[in-house]
Amino acid sequence: MAYTTQDVHDKIKKLLYSLTGITLTENKDIMISNRIDKLKRNCNNYGDIMELLDSIEKGSNVTEFINTFTTNKTHFFREEFHFEDLRDRVLPFFAKKQENISIWCSASSTGEEPYSIAMTISEANKMLSSNIKANIIATDIDTNVLQYGADGIYRYSKSSKEFPDWIRPQNYFKRRIQKSLSGEEVLIKVNDDLKRMITFHIMNLNNDSYPFSNNQFDVIFCRNVLIYFSVEDQNDILKKLFRYLKIGGTLYLGHSENPQDLIHYVKRVGQNIFVKENELC
Ligand SMILES: C[S@@+](CC[C@H](N)C(=O)[O-])C[C@H]1O[C@@H](n2cnc3c(N)ncnc32)[C@H](O)[C@@H]1O
Numbered sequence: 001m002a003y004t005t006q007d008v009h010d011k012i013k014k015l016l017y018s019l020t021g022i023t024l025t026e027n028k029d030i031m032i033s034n035r036i037d038k039l040k041r042n043c044n045n046y047g048d049i050m051e052l053l054d055s056i057e058k059g060s061n062v063t064e065f066i067n068t069f070t071t072n073k074t075h076f077f078r079e080e081f082h083f084e085d086l087r088d089r090v091l092p093f094f095a096k097k098q099e100n101i102s103i104w105c106s107a108s109s110t111g112e113e114p115y116s117i118a119m120t121i122s123e124a125n126k127m128l129s130s131n132i133k134a135n136i137i138a139t140d141i142d143t144n145v146l147q148y149g150a151d152g153i154y155r156y157s158k159s160s161k162e163f164p165d166w167i168r169p170q171n172y173f174k175r176r177i178q179k180s181l182s183g184e185e186v187l188i189k190v191n192d193d194l195k196r197m198i199t200f201h202i203m204n205l206n207n208d209s210y211p212f213s214n215n216q217f218d219v220i221f222c223r224n225v226l227i228y229f230s231v232e233d234q235n236d237i238l239k240k241l242f243r244y245l246k247i248g249g250t251l252y253l254g255h256s257e258n259p260q261d262l263i264h265y266v267k268r269v270g271q272n273i274f275v276k277e278n279e280l281c
Helices: 007-022 025-040 046-057 062-069 078-099 112-128 143-151 190-197 232-240 262-263
Strands: 103-107 134-140 153-156 172-182 183-190 196-204 217-222 245-253 266-270 273-275
Touching: 007 025, 007 046, 007 062, 025 062, 062 143, 078 103, 078 112, 078 217, 078 245, 078 266, 103 112, 112 134, 112 190, 112 196, 112 232, 134 143, 143 196, 153 172, 190 196, 217 232, 232 245, 232 262
Parallel strands: 103 134, 103 217, 134 196, 217 245
Antiparallel strands: 153 183, 172 183, 245 273, 266 273
């Protein structure tokens, strides 16, 4: 049977949706073509690719397929105002009560987001002369990025201004110069104290429920991942996730995401920052 590009793209979209909940829209065709190239190995034609997709549907190479089609863009202190809010509003409260804090970073990608959270806690402890201990659980569906985060080694470019003025990277990273094809590059490796604050786990936000206890977390970061889901699925995920947040806990969403049906159960305290006021009925 002669397959077309459209057949292949439709099959990929269907498969990706069933495995992850990610909805690829019409304008993603170039992205899909580029990513199939990474996946297709010995495929010579669309028929071979359809066979490969059939085998993924039956359970082989599922992880590789998912890892190929996730989009992992992130950087340290992305949407810095969320970390400032954590430092200035949330953490002083924990310092005063001398309580530990439990944080879930629910689409942690290559780790820059949970490490930014950990650095923020460390800075707050210095500012407040406190000793807040944090348990940060970082989850993602993509096993490659989870491994990257657990390794904690990043390329550092002075021009990319990754760190805000209130963070001194030398307090948290060891520098290493590495020779590369384009010359020398600076690598930075997360120090062990910061690493100890975080555990990385695979988790699919599209699952029916999550492996946590109700009201387990004081803070949930769910940023720049909902945008990959349909509006209806975003709402379902938010409702599932909400039950794991304590009353009074904070939910941080990405810049183009909104709390949808949760709006009646939260108080907005800043740009895409929401405090849980009631349990969902
Ligand atoms: C664009 S990154 C956002 C990273 C970070 N939260 C930030 O704001 O910089 C989106 C991440 O969501 C993850 N992701 C996509 N679908 C997922 C799902 N169903 N369950 C868990 N993580 C998912 C991807 O693997 C990717 O690492």
